[in-house]
Amino acid sequence: MTRRPPVREFLWWSLRAHWALALALLAIFTDAARWALVLAICAWAGGVVMDRAPTRRTSLARLGSPVVALFFAFAMADLLFGSGDLLSSVALLLLGVQSVKLLLPKGSRDGWQLCAIALLEFLAAAAGTDALSFALFAFLFFVASAGAMGALHAQEAEEAGRPAGGYAVPAGTAAAVLLFAGIAGFLVSAVLFAVTPRLEFRRVLERFRRAQGVVGFSDTISLREVTGGKMDRRVVARVEFPEPRPGLSPANLYLRGAVYSRYEDGAWRRGGATPLPVARAGFQHMVEEAAFPDSTADITLEPADHPALFTYGQTATIESGFGPILSDGNGNLSLPHAGHPTLRYRIRFAGVHPPAKGTVRGPGAGNAVFPAGHEEIRDLAVKVAGADGSDGERAERIVRFFGSGFRYTLSDPAPSIREFLFRKRAGYCEHYAAGLSLLLRGAGIPSRVAAGYLGGEWNEVGKYLIVRQSDAHAWVEAWIGGRWVTLDATPPPADSSPFRTRTGILGLYADWLRHRWDKYVVNYSMRMQADAVKGGVRTVRRAGEAFRFPGWEGIGGAGRGAAAVLFLAATGFCMFYRFLRKRRESRGEGSPFDLPKLPGPYARLVRRLDRNRFRRNPGETLQDTLIAAVRSRPDLSEDAARFLRLYHRDRFGPAPLASESREEAFRLADRLGRSISDTPRHQPPMDQQWGTLFP
Amino acid sequence: MEGKSPIDLLSSFRANVGTVLLGKREAVDLAIASFIAGGHVLLEDVPGTGKTTLARALSSGISGTFRRIQFTSDLLPQDILGVHVLDADRRSFVFSPGPLFANVVLADEINRSNPRAQSALLEAMSERQVTVDNRTYPLPEPFLVIATQNPYEQHGTYPLPESQLDRFNLRLRLSYPDRDSELRLIRENNLLTMRDGIPAALRPEQVRALREEVDRVTVRDAVVDYIQRIASATRTHPAVRLGASPRGAIGLKGTSQALALLDGRDHVTPGDVRRAAVPVLCHRVFPKGDAAGSEAAQAILEEVLSAVPPPL
Structure with a gap:
């Protein structure tokens, strides 16, 4: 009864491709748990192996429904206690059902169900993505579906005893029609999406999700907001450094997202200035004219709910394809609206110690105000800083003050700044930052609290920095010597810190793939096209110089071009011919x-x-x-x-x-x-x- | 004649029959194939196309006994099977065999008789035995029924029921001869010409040997699969009320084997199956609705044959 009917090889391979594709879509576009994907991939591999080996399926068939139940339980658990993401839970459940169908198929009906489920997944995934990737996946998916559907049709006919091949189309014609239809569909949808604004499916989907609000980028920052974030391993940004200053160490860079300059009622607040659009010329946004940039970073921000834009050090310009960037003149850069999809932009910034030249604007009055009612802190500041020496030396003493007698802890922090400074002396980065900033102001040095991320994990595979939510950090910027200097009193986390993420090599490769995807598919831009062409031409030229064949010079450029075209055409033709032959043989x-x-x-x-x-x-x-x-x-x-x-x-x-x-x-x-x-x-x-x- | 192999005998038999029935080579081949495969033959067409001639030629080609039963509306079963009569000398009833006890029986115009007489043929055809008054008598071996019917004269006829049709292995339609053959026929014959007198080429035991030979013809599984696919395709065809029976599929295999043997091969090719499919399955496929004619069945079969891929 559950004996598997003889099924054409092609059919099941096609279905498997279908399924794997849906899986890839899920992996890329939704945040399904990794282990769920691993499980699903194992099921896939199992299906392949079982298909190869003449295994009896009668005993295994009984596993069918328990496996569905298991996956159902996983999905519910994930929804309630895990990610809390409806989409990934549903995806999990579907994966479970699919895996069972694939492992224990009983005929073409399972095939149809597999197709239907894959289509649902595709729609769900497509809803969460944007134009170009949607078009690309539409193409891939429909080509795969058409193959699977055709095979299923034949299979069904075979099972029903009808003569197969109701519509006898030569394989070559069918392949050609499919290919042309797919490519045409891709081009049409790509053009359509390119000329119309992006479909904001994501907005609809976000409603089902729990708020993604990243801690510390609201208007206030209190002492209780970092702890939750430190446990979160979600990737916030990936940063490439195409033109770094020599000696730049990405792992020590402070990625700043917000700056707070007012201290009120135990919490730091943003300065009240109304954000205004920064000047722009084309794609260039001039953020800070006074800075002398020496490095470049390409930042890819993952989707987020808050409008903050992240920058390094003193950012001179931001190069991006999106609309106006608002600045409140005090270091806060943001988008006009809260919430954004994956963003990619390039910043030019000055490293940690840019030379101060000429007169620059002052620190801003708000950054020097010492909050009223904290006189004992001012006394402490004066005592710690001492009266003599420059601002820099006094700031140095204050930072050193935190080096002894203070304890870094996430589990048992002081409830308030006063407790932290005078009694308990235990806390985490926000305690240190708030305390340091207050002491600096008490000593007469203008300062402000900055929040963002410190360093991240360096991906050796793709040579970029992975910044995670667990890298969230708060620090202090002090106005010393006519410029903002980053000061951090928090002791650096030890290598054994649980918040330091270490990804395995496979994980690094997976992340690298995802990064490539974000970079070249989701956020591909004209500028990157131009860069790619430029890079390609340069590489070819370099290669041409490196390899000189005897007699090569004699052949003119036109001849070489013709040879290349011929070679490509011949290769393409051979591949196409082989494809057709294979198909015909597999029939x-x-x-x-x-x-x-x-x-x-x-x-x-x-x-x-x-x-x-x-x-x-x-x-x-x-x-x-x-x-x-x-x-x-x-x-x-x-x-x-x-x-x-x-x-x-x-x-x-x-x-x-x-x-x-x-x-x-x-x-x-x-x-x-x-x-x-x-x-x-x-x-x-x-x-x-x-x-x-x-x- | 003794030294000849069964195959040679068969070809001379075939040649002999061919001389009687001009221009009907395919029909002759199929009839002989069915004959040596042990399947009964139903000949169907308008009068005067040579149905009886073929039947007589087939029967006289073997040196066994031949009987002819003219079916009429008042024919009774005992007229066919035989009766027990009182033997005055021995003071007991002895069986007086009817005309069915022969190697070849020609049942002429079978649809003219009433269902009782028709069903009397039923047991004989499939069981190869006859039961009269609770006593069973085996029929001689080989035993072959060649029935003829005229499908166009429906007045006063009793069409054969499906069950009885299924017992015929083959239904042949002898259409009009082609122009050359007909010219020759007209030229050479008058109303008194009898073309039955062909020399007997086969003895009954040789026919039995031939049947064993037919059984030995190889049918690969792929061909069996092809036969099965054809049979099941007739059952699932949307225009069919009742499709081919498993007996039909068995008959198709046997006829294909015999055709292969006629061609001097020891293996069945898909071509043999295609050749035999229409005559063997045509009368076992009953189309839906009004299109109950044999033309409709033939069209359905041809459609099935053109859609079921043969093994290569």
């Missing part, structure tokens, strides 16, 4: 179940007959077709008769032919096939043509 040509595979020469003859359209319907035997083919070539009829005798004996006789007879049959098949290919399609004699013209 099996009637696939009798006990006969060995049709030997090559026979198969070639069949193909040649088919190509010359001698086969009028799928029910024709080779004998009929061959006789029809040699009707216009009487000289071949003797060969044909002899060949048919040998062929029939070989394929249907009591025993296969002896080798020399077989050789002869092959030779005859070859000769016949070649002669038939050379023969023009049989034309009716002249008088018959006249007959149809003049009835």
